[in-house]
Amino acid sequence: MLNNKIYIFVLVVYLCLQATSCFASDKKESTTLYFDLGEKGGWVPFRNAEKNGGTSVFTDLSKALEADSGIQFQTVNFPQKRADKALIDGLVDFDFTCLEWFKGNDPGPEFVATEPFFEITEYIISLKKNTHLFPTPESIFGSRVGTISGYLYFDDDKFTRTDFLNESRLVLGLKNDRFKVIILERETAKYWAKINNTEIDFAALHTSGNLVMRLRKEHSALIPLLNQAVQRMKTSGKLQAILSSHGIDSKIY
Known part of the structure; x- marks a missing residue:
């Protein structure tokens, strides 16, 4: 009887140690x-x-x-x-x-990417009165273009960036005729145009790709x-x- 109790005690201790070890391992590997x-x-x-x-x-x-x-x-x-x-x-x-x-x-070379989630579109955006000036992506080449500081634009060597700290100030710059055109993601542009009471128009598609x-x-x-x-x-x-x-x-x- 005593031997059985000792066996059961040792077994319980062993199982507890194993559970603790597995938990620690899981935490370590998380x-x-x-x-x-x-x-x-x-x-x-x-x-x-x-x-x-x-x-x-x-x-x-x-x-x-x-x-x-x-x-x-x-x-x-x-x-x-x-x-x-x-x-x-x-x-x-x-x-x-x-x-x-x-x-x-x-x-x-320092990065890898997942498979895509969904489509992201950036547009060349102007006030409605200036839409006709920018019918194609190439129409901004050589122009001053409103952009966001730190944002990536694959063709920014072909136009003059005018960087703003955020999207709200960028849309306000467009509204106040600081420049005639900006580049901005579609949903963000719609949001800030509404907030800043600015009548924008999507003149031409700048980039279309997938979020990763x-x-x-x-x-x-x-x-x-x-x-x-x-x-x-x-x-x-x-x-x-x-x-x-x-x-x-x-x-x-």
């Missing part, structure tokens, strides 16, 4: 990825929510990915130029971006897991539900 949501008001409704207390597209995407993949996502908030350097320096692990914004669609996660190359082993999560978000309808909840009508590929 992955946390950091990404930047920028300053308040930047890239609404993608980085920042339209309303106080609301969520943005990127926070909703990260929560859905977290639930599916088990990867933890943490946000930070940097000014745009600081965010670019933080990604290069490894202070953040990835960003949501569009490869068509890069020259040659190349994010650089651009990860630092040391995280390349996570790409298959993330791609599986993205695919399940598409087939389950979760991705479409996120876009619809923010009033976004974009193609999902």
Whole structure:
């Protein structure tokens, strides 16, 4: 009887140690990825929510990915130029971006990208009275163009950038005739035009591409897991539900 009690005691201790070991191992192996949501008001409704207390597209995407993949996502908030350097320096692990914004669609040798989420479009935008001046993307070449400091434009060697700190000031610059044309993502432009009571017009398409996660190359082993999560978000309808909840009508590929 005594031997049986000793055996049971040893077995219980062993199982407890194993459970503790497994838990510690799981914690050790869990992955946390950091990404930047920028300053308040930047890239609404993608980085920042339209309303106080609301969520943005990127926070909703990260929560859905977290639930599916088990990867933890943490946000930070940097000014745009600081965010670019933080990604290069490894202070953040990835960003949501569009490869068509890069020259040659190349994010650089230090990065890898997931499969696409949905379509992103940037437009050449003017006041309605000036739309006829910009019928094609090439029509901005040689002109002063309103842009966002730190943002990427694949052809910015062909026009003169006039950088602003955020989208709201950019639209106000257009409204006040600081320049005749700007480049801005469609949904963001609609939002700030409404807020700033500016009658804009989408003169010509500048870029059309797909939103992806651009990860630092040391995280390349996570790409298959993330791609599986993205695919399940598409087939389950979760991705479409996120876009619809923010009033976004974009193609999902």
